[in-house]
Amino acid sequence: MRLRRMATAALAAAAMSTLGIAAASPAALGASTTLAAYPAWQAWTAYSTGAKVTYNGVDYECVQGHTSQPGWEPPNVPALWKVAGGGGGDTTPPSVPGNLRSTGSTTGSISLAWNASTDDTGVTGYNVYRNGNLVTTVTGTTYTDTGLSAGTSYSYTVRARDAANNLSGPSNTLTASTQSGNGAPGAPGTPTVTGSANSSISLSWPASSGTVTGYRVYEGGTQVAQVTGTTATISNLTTCSSHTYTVKAYNATGESAASGAVTGSTTGCPTGGRMPGAPYLYMGWGDPPNAATVMDATGIKSFTMAFILSGGGCTPKWDGQRQLSGGVDAQTISTIKSKGGNVQVSFGGWQGNKLGPNCSTPAAFAGAVQQVIDAVGPAVVDFDIENTDEFENYTVQDRILNGLKTVKQNNPNVKVVVTFGTTTSGPNSHGVRLINQAKALGVPIDNYTIMPFDFGGGANMYQNTVNASEGLKNALKSANGWTDAQAYAHMGISGMNGLSDQQEQTSPATWTQIRDWALSKGLTRLAFWSANRDRPCPGGGVAENCSGIAQQNWEFTKITAGF
Template identity: 25%
Template sequence: MRFRDRAVAGLTTLLLPFAALVGLATPAEAATSATATYAKTQDWGTGFEGKWTIKNTGTTSISSWTVEWDFPSGTSVTSAWEADVTGSGTHWTAKNKSYNGTLAPGASVSFGFNGAGSGSPSGCKLNGASCDGGSVPGDNPPSAPGKPTASDITNTSVKLSWTAATDDNGIKNYDVLRDGTKVATVTGTSYSDTGLTAGTDYSYAVQARDSADQTGPVSSSVAVRTTGGSTDPTPSPGGKVKLGYFTEWGVYGRNYHVKNLVTSGSASKITHINYAFGNVKNGQCVVDDTYAAYDKAYTADQSVDGVADTWDQPLRGNFNQLRKLKAKYPNIKVLYSFGGWTYSGGFGQAAQNPAAFAESCHKVLNDPRWADVFDGIDIDWEYPNACGLTCDTSGAAAFKNLMSALRGKFGTSKLVTAAITADGSSGGKIDAADYGGAAQYIDWYNVMTYDYFGAWAAQGPTAPHSPLTSYSGIPTAGFNSDAAIQKLKGKGVPAGKLLLGIGFYGRGWTGVTQSAPGGTATGPAAGTYEQGIEDYKVLKTSCPATGTIAGTAYAHCGSNWWSYDTPSTIAGKMTWAKNQGLGGAFFWEFSGDTAGGELVSAINSGLQ
């Protein structure tokens, strides 16, 4: 991309094939009346991610906890979070942090770590006593049940059903979770939830329990919206990621605010928002425009919930409006995106100390003023080991190392994603970094399948900036969505971890006499904010589409030539994305759409 208002150009889970949960305990009387159980939550061959869960099973509070265990030779802890972990030979000790040592009766806490090797822990001790996990040696917890399906949705109820979990000694029952809270325990594989509120969004998941009362991993969740309510019911987001970028600076000249997502109808048709951009300074994540982010005051009519900000409230600005949006639309997840075209120069220094960078990002996202706002982090590095606004020489492994550090720091509690190049040419930007190797650490890639061609080539030839496929006369081989997606698949990136990028804007030239692509020009066409670029909401009437090429619309009006996506071409691209098995689609960015959100609607409908 050649301008600041762009996220570089791709829902699947990060988890690799699941390793069985292991309860490490022998029946014993624990002096602290507590248990410690272990789970291997990821395994990537040369290493793994582990998690310990400590639960107070007694009747009095615990003020601190220490978990000890042994690994076989060749297996070790490489990083940890939510506990201070130290090792001596093959023996490992984890102590609580200052903020998570106290456990009330019935409460539990978890900490995680990344490990090298393939061994399993043994000899577990909790506060000096045996870890009594309540499990029989060799008895593995159950698998995750299937993702629930919803049916018979009414104003106040929904019927849920799911495929059974498996267990070596049999399933005892299932916990049904609504918005993360258990609402029922059932012995079968269906449940009808009643007493709901009309016109309201809910999220459901289920978790199996075996005969030893061990719980397995939680299933994938399904979003449900009850019928009725004060507004017309809106469709549930479905199984694909539908993600849009919200720009921090859009609240100024563009006058686009979080409330516009509601008034346009877009909020009910998306699953994720990337808030752009945080800056990368001195190798660390930092908030960029603090006024727009968390200080700008909103009046009642500007606010998502119709309530005005007060001078003394602890959080205002975009962050507070996003919090209100999530309360209104609980299915939406918000990620904080760092970098972008302008701020990617800081990633080179970050790559020199990935752990410190990850620590700084974790600190920003978990600031107590807005820790509930962000569900993950998005890295928009333009471009690792290649040239963007500046040229990076960090090496092919730098991007993978950075993503590994972020996953290690955030664990599985947050989404970790990245916006990446869509340069599918031979020896191009996709080949410059180890995107295949880094895929194990990310939930998905936002593949920036736009800005292939534009008026930075002032004399042309005119070409669609977001071609889906190649075509006769395309100026550069490999500069199209299909080439990028196939190259990434060839490098081992699962199709489900790739999102197709859509631009809510057009790129154009002036001085053009030829209607078909391939004509000459004299320079960039005039744009509202920058030469050579214009929002879709303007172009749809100022220069209506006159043809299509490679799945993208183009328009010749007067001496100007523009290319951009329309609801029709987006529908075609979404069909292609589904046929390719992609995880969904994303777009740059909300303010380019019409007041009624017609492009967002096209993405939503196309991915159903």
């Protein structure tokens, strides 16, 4: 995992080297500059302590002078910015508004509604965004957007804000259309999946405005159903297959614009594939928490124990130093199992002396893994394949993959996972090569887990995680000829709670969104780095024993337990 890639002191030094106000930059903003004169945040601008900006409708104050870099937007770097007037006290955002939907439309307007958010200090309003731009802030949970063009589709999201101007993550994205103006009905609301079976999917959707004769359901450009009400069941589908639908209303005059799209899957997929949520737990540093304490506080039943490295040649040891049996790692695993839990064991990571380059053959690699399985009795073995020595070295990649064939043959009840980094659009060339090579070599990998963080800063971590996961899905489909549902069933997400190495922020609300998306798509693994960091230290930056943000103890672990 990425925090092991760079010592905390080195991170601090790297950050401080960029904080000098004298850095070459196109503009400088002093403490006396007003919001009206300088309303927007910009990268590569020198900010003095006390400078104020407005970013995404929220006022921020600089608490430490610096030259800003891409990705250092105020919400992402609490060590440098605070909400203006908020005193730096309340930094917990409201929960994400739910079920954004259209409640009607005309030729020039679209009416919206959403579920209310909650917050410890109360929700003061909601920012409404059209096509990514802030339109207005309202106090209630409804809004009618006017002055729109007829027969046009628009994209909406909503974010809640509290008394300290903290913003929640974005709601679901809604695509809605105005009426065409030619007498046809308005577009129906986005449908939802209300049920599924081995060969059918049932849908429901909000009614259209105007005169409606009935509704037609489309998969792509093909009509698959026509009904008079606002529900439909599409039958004669393939077992364990994924389908995306839109709905259009019609009358004697014509057909409406399409609703937003919904994706559903038939049942009948192989069962028993989901692994319990398992945050990484590292006993080598980071003030390791007591596993029993965390289990009692959160309900978590599994941990991913990190990391197995080379203790010299092809000999496996915890962190390359501690024996497989008799030490703190074995004692922790015994505690977890005594409380009804199980463990996943992770091999490799970003740094350290790894088994892949040190074991000379696939058979030797498989033998080293077998030593760990025999000593630990894990439910899952996770191979965190990173960096130039394993991920980008195709000789070593192939050695690991061929070794995993033997591991799976000898341990059919132990799940085999490979974990690797990703771009915002999915696996890079090394990841795609690993997926394709696993297929070519016939390696029965149970789960491909991506690490969707360290994208380069400034990320919408929920949306980028979804985009990266969809890219992984497409790569798995291409390599294996799978359906969407089959690909999702072989996928996992391993995030980084709080601040990542590149100052990207994943809040508990965002992690909840990611977990719920993974559940909705049928993903089978969820982890994060790490339980050691699942403690608050607002403004603490990237640390090994806390998240760098305001949170409750073990908050991310509790969310993960819901997987």
